[in-house]
Structure formats: C-alpha cells, structure tokens
Amino acid sequence: MDVINIRSDTQTLPTDAMLQAMATAPLGDDTYDEDPTVQKLEAMAAERLGMEAAMLVISGNMANLCALMSHARPGDEVLLDPESHIYFYESGGLASVAGLMPMSVPSERGMMQPDDLRAAVRKRNIHHPTPRLFCLENTHNRSGGRVVPLKLHQELCAAARENGLAIHLDGARIFNAAIAADVPVTDYTRDVDSIMFCLSKGLSCPLGSVLCGRRDFIEQAQWVRKRLGGGMRQAGVIAAAGIVALEQMVDRLAEDHEHARLLARALAEIPGLNVDLGSVETNMVNVDHSETGLSTGDFLERLKSVGILAGGRPPRQIRFVANRHHTRETMREIARRVEIVVRSALQRG
Ligand code: TLP
DSSP states (O other): OOOEEOSOGGGOOOOHHHHHHHHHOOOOOGGGTOOHHHHHHHHHHHHHHTOSEEEEESOHHHHHHHHHHHHOOTTOEEEEOTTSHHHHSSTTHHHHTTOOEEEEOOEETTEEOHHHHHHHSOOOOTTSOOEEEEEEESSBTTTTSBOOOHHHHHHHHHHHHHTTOEEEEEOTTHHHHHHHHTSOTHHHHTTOSEEEEESSSTTOOSSOEEEEEOHHHHHHHHHHHHHTTOOOSSTHHHHHHHHHIIIIISTTHHHHHHHHHHHHHHHHTSTTOEEOGGGOOSSEEEEEOGGGTOOHHHHHHHHHHTTEEOEEETTTEEEEEOOTTOOHHHHHHHHHHHHHHHHHHHHHO
C-alpha cells in the first residue's frame, strides 16, 4: 500500500526547477555579504512583501527568534496568543533564548479581539515588565490554518500602536492567508514592523525562511542571527530554491486550499468524525475524533496502519495539511482509508 504523507506542508520536496537552480546558482560567502543569490532573494522578498529589507534564515523558528530579540531586550514583555506558534511550538525559546516575558492575550481560535489586547497592556509601573512587542500569526496554525481577516488584523495593529508596541507578524503561511482573503500580501504587511514567511512549507523549498522589516531592523537582526549561530556561508544554494518559490509556487497554493476543502467535506460525512467546515479556509483540516473513543495517539497509529501519516492535535484532533504532492484523488483516497479506521473503532467500542 502506498503511504500518503499529509502531516504538514513542511513535508514538501524541492521541485526539479529548484534543484536545477540550486546546482547552478552563483555563490559567495554570505557572512561577507558576498552571495549574489542570497542578495537577489532578499531583494525580491523585501519588494514582494513591501518592506525595506530582508534576511534569509534557516528556519521559521530562528526567524521569529531573530525578530523577538531585535525588537525587545531581556526582561521586556511580549504580548501574544498562547495558541501561537511562538508560544506553543518553539521550545520556549521566547523565554530561554530571548529572555522575554510572555503576556498571553486570550484568543478565540486564532481571532484575538482588539479590546482584549488593550486590556492586557498594563500601565507603565515599576512593578511590571515593559510591554514592548505584539506578535500576530497569519494563517493561524493551531486553529486549523484560519485567516485573520484584514479588518481584524488592522484593528489589532491599531490597538498595538496606541499602546506603543512594536508589531511582528509570524507569517509562516502569509501567502496562503493573502490568497484566501483575496487581497495583496502587502495589505497584511503595511501595518507591521516585521514579518517572517517560510519558503519551506507550501512553497516547497527544502529549507529557509525570510525575515523582512525596515533596514535598521534587519541590520540588527543580522547581529542576532550571527549570535544564534545562524550566520551562513554559501547560502545561495538555499536562496536559489527560494527565488524559484517566489516566482513559481505562490499562486498554486490555491490548489492546496481547494484540496483541503474537498478532504474536509469528505471527512465530515464520516459518522464519528466532526469537522468544522467553516474553519477550513486554507490548506489545513483539523478533525475532531473524540466520538471514536480513541486517543489521538491511537488514532494516528491506526491511520499509519492504513498508510496515512497525519498530525496530532491532542486530545481531540487530527490535523491534515494539503500540499503540492497531493491531488484530488489523494484526498478521496485518504477519506476512504480514514472511514475504514473510524468504522472499525466504532464497531469495537
Ligand atoms: N509549523 C510546523 C510545526 O512546527 C508545528 C507545522 O507543521 O505546521 N510559525 C508557524 C505559524 C509555523 O506553523 C511554523 C512551523 C513555524 C513558525 C516554524 O517554522 P520552522 O519549522 O521552519 O522552524
């Protein structure tokens, strides 16, 4: 049986055009600012995102850390959603590496309300850490790839500004957000100080993320990246794939969204599973499996036994992420195999 890997869009492999570009890219030592391919990618990325400057980083995680550490000093406070990737999935680097104090602002499945942000900013007082930075995430991973609508994004940015906060956008999947919202990506970057986006997710590069912001911010971020051990040498091999990604892989993300919707509709018809179809806005599908009586770990193991590699959102959810290696037929086949697993769980129960 062929194995279908739908754990994440991070599972995507480089395209032939990327491999070709990587093999032939002009290279130099990036730490000496001498890699022409890195410089080309950074200029392209800054222009595309409507920012002054950009910096290539090996991972989204490191790009976020570079942003946090460039905007704030140890002991400062960063306001963010406790369900955000920076808070939830980055090994506590916010505290242990950046030395920042998190202030969590409640959010309803990725949608924070501006008044909740305002209420979380405490008045300047010697007893409190200094509130310095606000972090947004779009698309919002843990809510199932939901898109923060542009109006809400703008209102949140305005609330942050009123309170003198710098704004960083974790835009690992910002192109998915812009496509789903049907707005130019620059509508989402206009009001923020920095944004990072990932080349290594739906855009299909083997690795790499880009941090964008004002020139002085990026100069500071270059120091931080070096301090973190992330200074690179002939990084043009990575950047070459990134250039292909920006040129060829952005518009096709709409196809992943369509496949995710198809999968969501098929899974929603399986008795024992619950899918909030309204939340499937981009390439992710979160499915509530609690009625099957299985733990998330057991459910994932059973999926594996029928050749499906999916992701877990314990205690109730499984995550599927459509990517360029999948077709409409893949989605139908996944639903068929999932149904076998659910039926057998319900029969035994
Ligand atoms: N997300 C990964 C896992 O870490 C959960 C995934 O499979 O979705 N910001 C956001 C919003 C992300 O979703 C991710 C990766 C990152 C940052 C970190 O990117 P990398 O993995 O390149 O460090």
